[in-house]
Amino acid sequence: MIRRGRRSQMVSIISLVAAASLVAACSSGSSDSSESTETAAAETAEETAAETAEEESADEVEETVAEDAQASSNALATAWEQDWGALGLSNPGLTPTDAGIVEVDTSQYAKEGPYRIGFASQGPTNSWATIYDETLKAAAAEAGVTLEYAGADGKEDKQVNDINDLLAKGVDALIVTPMGPAIKAPIERAAAEGVPVILCTGIVDTDTNVSRVDRDNRLNGALAAEWVAAKMGGSGSIVMLAGIPGVPTAESRLEGANEVFAQYPDIEVLDSQYTNWSPTEGKTVMEQMITKYGDSIDAIWSDSGLQNVGVIQAYNEAGLSVPPITAEPLNGFLKLAKENNVEFAAIGYPPTHSADCLETAIAALQGEPVSSFVNVGVPIFTDAEIDDYVRMDCSDDLWIPAEALSDELLVSLNLC
Amino acid sequence: MSLATSTGQQERRVSWSTLTPALGLVVVAIAAILVAPEFYDPSNLANLSRQAAILALVAAGQSLVLLVRGVDLSVGATITLTMVVVARVSQGSDDRLLFAIFAALLVGLAIGLVNAFLVVARRVPPFVATIATTVLILGVQTAWTQGVPGGSVPPAMATVGTARWFGLPVPTIIAAVVLLALALALSKTVWGKWIYATGGNPEAARLAGVPTARVTVSSYIACSLLAVLAALLLGGYIGYVDGYLGVGYDLDSIAAAVIGGTSFAGGVGGVGRATIGAIIIASALNMIVLSGAEEWIQLVVKGVIIAGAVAIQTTSWKRKWRRKVPIGRA
Numbered sequence: 047m048i049r050r051g052r053r054s055q056m057v058s059i060i061s062l063v064a065a066a067s068l069v070a071a072c073s074s075g076s077s078d079s080s081e082s083t084e085t086a087a088a089e090t091a092e093e094t095a096a097e098t099a100e101e102e103s104a105d106e107v108e109e110t111v112a113e114d115a116q117a118s119s120n121a122l123a124t125a126w127e128q129d130w131g132a133l134g135l136s137n138p139g140l141t142p143t144d145a146g147i148v149e150v151d152t153s154q155y156a157k158e159g160p161y162r163i164g165f166a167s168q169g170p171t172n173s174w175a176t177i178y179d180e181t182l183k184a185a186a187a188e189a190g191v192t193l194e195y196a197g198a199d200g201k202e203d204k205q206v207n208d209i210n211d212l213l214a215k216g217v218d219a220l221i222v223t224p225m226g227p228a229i230k231a232p233i234e235r236a237a238a239e240g241v242p243v244i245l246c247t248g249i250v251d252t253d254t255n256v257s258r259v260d261r262d263n264r265l266n267g268a269l270a271a272e273w274v275a276a277k278m279g280g281s282g283s284i285v286m287l288a289g290i291p292g293v294p295t296a297e298s299r300l301e302g303a304n305e306v307f308a309q310y311p312d313i314e315v316l317d318s319q320y321t322n323w324s325p326t327e328g329k330t331v332m333e334q335m336i337t338k339y340g341d342s343i344d345a346i347w348s349d350s351g352l353q354n355v356g357v358i359q360a361y362n363e364a365g366l367s368v369p370p371i372t373a374e375p376l377n378g379f380l381k382l383a384k385e386n387n388v389e390f391a392a393i394g395y396p397p398t399h400s401a402d403c404l405e406t407a408i409a410a411l412q413g414e415p416v417s418s419f420v421n422v423g424v425p426i427f428t429d430a431e432i433d434d435y436v437r438m439d440c441s442d443d444l445w446i447p448a449e450a451l452s453d454e455l456l457v458s459l460n461l462c
Numbered sequence: 463m464s465l466a467t468s469t470g471q472q473e474r475r476v477s478w479s480t481l482t483p484a485l486g487l488v489v490v491a492i493a494a495i496l497v498a499p500e501f502y503d504p505s506n507l508a509n510l511s512r513q514a515a516i517l518a519l520v521a522a523g524q525s526l527v528l529l530v531r532g533v534d535l536s537v538g539a540t541i542t543l544t545m546v547v548v549a550r551v552s553q554g555s556d557d558r559l560l561f562a563i564f565a566a567l568l569v570g571l572a573i574g575l576v577n578a579f580l581v582v583a584r585r586v587p588p589f590v591a592t593i594a595t596t597v598l599i600l601g602v603q604t605a606w607t608q609g610v611p612g613g614s615v616p617p618a619m620a621t622v623g624t625a626r627w628f629g630l631p632v633p634t635i636i637a638a639v640v641l642l643a644l645a646l647a648l649s650k651t652v653w654g655k656w657i658y659a660t661g662g663n664p665e666a667a668r669l670a671g672v673p674t675a676r677v678t679v680s681s682y683i684a685c686s687l688l689a690v691l692a693a694l695l696l697g698g699y700i701g702y703v704d705g706y707l708g709v710g711y712d713l714d715s716i717a718a719a720v721i722g723g724t725s726f727a728g729g730v731g732g733v734g735r736a737t738i739g740a741i742i743i744a745s746a747l748n749m750i751v752l753s754g755a756e757e758w759i760q761l762v763v764k765g766v767i768i769a770g771a772v773a774i775q776t777t778s779w780k781r782k783w784r785r786k787v788p789i790g791r792a
Contacts, residue, residue: 169609170604170608170609170610171604171609172610172705173609173610175609176608176609176610291757291758317754322709324704324706324707324709325700325702325704326696326702326707327706329700330509330751333506333509334506334748334751336505337505337509338498338500338754355702356700356702359624359700359701364505441610441614442614442703443610459610461610
């Protein structure tokens with residue numbers, strides 16, 4: 047009796063899961079089946095080839111990759127020297143991040159193409175992650191690489207299995223977007239098996255990976271803070287809106303910003319709160335800050351465009367004008383900023399940098415020396431240049447710039 | 463007979479366990495004066511009323527399920543899915559808003575039915591059943607949207623979500639009307655009596671002729687529909703399809719219900735209690751943010767409130783239960 051009962055429960059749950067996977071299978075034509083995506087991207091690549099510099103033979107692509115790898119070893123230092131200039135600022139005296147960059151000899155991984163590369167990603171859990179995955183898939187199709195994709199659903203434990211599955215498939219190289227510290231073990235296992243590992247966006251406490259491709263987020267936070275300080279002439283009251291507590295991207299930005307504000311004794315940080323990169327939380331938190339500080343907030347340091355959507359709404363509802371604010375170039379924020387004439391500085395972290403991860407993986411497989419840390423170049427601009435960036439015809443979820451994505455892909459993702 | 467005794471039991475329990483939440487409210491109100499005087503600023507109270515009202519709707523739905531000895535962990539996912547449905551179906555246009563709301567309600571109905579089917583027909587424990595539904599919702603949503611919520615909220619919905627009538631936020635007024643109607647339905651109609659009877663003692667209720675299966679199904683459906691309504695108000699207020707919209711509402715709604723004095727054991731609780739619980743949680747969090755406390759303090763305070771409320775509830779419960787056991791065995 048009991049056994050039968052249990053079995054029927056199991057059957058119910060299994061049929062539920064089966065139904066879910068059926069739905070997923072039916073509608074994932076452009077997400078999981080990388081084959082169709084690759085074909086679509088390949089077609090697009092052909093179309094755009096004529097008008098872009100990407101009209102190169104396979105050999106020429108290889109050359110570019112090698113050059114990029116060498117140039118990138120200085121990319122972090124260059125960014126620390128030059129990125130301030132994009133906002134008309136200069137470094138207020140911060141020590142550039144020491145990523146311990148060395149040139150890695152990859153001759154032991156060198157092999158003939160065509161390559162099969164594994165990509166253990168976060169999975170399409172939000173628009174940033176979706177664009178990130180699709181960019182890399184398109185880049186792989188263009189480079190003639192077979193991509194083995196595994197999305198972790200944002201879950202650390204699933205990713206451990208994903209990486210083991212990819213290794214079992216015998217991939218030539220592995221690109222990993224680490225979901226947490228536990229990814230250390232599978233990465234080290236891959237390295238022990240002689241598979242070069244590229245960490246793409248994120249950090250894990252290991253030195254067995256060949257390279258890490260990411261943006262120095264401490265620099266992003268510092269750039270935004272220095273813009274705020276300059277905007278207020280070095281004195282005034284601000285509030286700070288950070289991302290998710292404990293997440294390295296959010297904490298590094300906050301660290302950079304705090305270092306900058308520490309240099310300005312006349313800047314008072316009235317309050318600093320986390321917003322979980324959510325418009326909803328951003329609005330709730332900002333409403334309460336407005337209640338408490340009213341119009342005495344002279345500027346807002348914010349680490350993303352997401353919470354800013356809520357911030358602008360909170361100010362509108364309170365009948366106050368939005369003070370200068372820092373952001374990331376999220377289309378939804380840019381649209382609102384344009385509509386409300388908000389003064390802002392946008393410092394990017396575009397998901398399209400996933401293509402750089404693929405380039406680095408290919409370089410490693412070609413035996414070209416690669417940099418142990420590749421700092422990603424990002425768009426940096428202010429409200430003065432908004433019209434060059436905002437896409438009024440596209441979805442709020444689009445991350446700017448999106449030029450690396452084909453129009454067909456943007457349409458199929460409901461982004462434009 | 464057995465129906466009558468279980469109702470009598472409830473009336474006596476009410477006195478002591480209504481007192482605790484009310485005391486909690488007083489404590490919060492006094493703490494606010496000390497911690498953050500801005501709490502009593504009219505604009506803050508208006509914003510707070512909206513936050514609390516939306517949580518109260520979800521918590522009231524959660525209470526209906528708790529009353530019949532269930533629990534619904536899928537309300538958070540339902541809230542997020544509702545906004546995706548509204549944005550996708552309406553495509554940001556007011557003309558299609560009513561159609562989109564209708565579609566969202568249908569989705570809510572379907573979720574409630576799936577939960578109820580698993581719990582009632584297949585006898586899957588509610589905890590497991592509603593987690594399975596949550597995973598199903600997330601799966602369908604990811605397959606449909608590929609992670610890009612897409613679309614935007616129709617302007618009319620954003621207007622309703624942010625408008626005020628007589629100085630009060632419209633979502634607060636709408637929620638108050640719905641909560642009042644629900645409270646009346648619970649206390650004055652046969653359906654309400656059946657819910658308490660089913661939760662208080664399912665076997666006795668069944669013998670007394672209460673259609674317990676249908677009553678349980680109705681409470682799961684009502685819970686999902688209330689989550690959809692909360693999502694519509696919340697989405698209108700935010701005016702943005704936020705993938706984070708429903709996060710936390712599953713646990714917060716349970717916490718609000720329990721803080722208000724709704725019991726996990728079923729049969730005790732109600733809309734008024736859920737509302738008081740929601741006000742306590744929303745006020746406490748609002749006050750902490752106003753005071754400029756750090757993130758960890760916010761989490762600690764929330765944890766302490768929930769743990770404290772549960773501790774108080776369970777101790778009072780045990781005492782009562784020991785005394786009443788002989789009658790309940792009828």
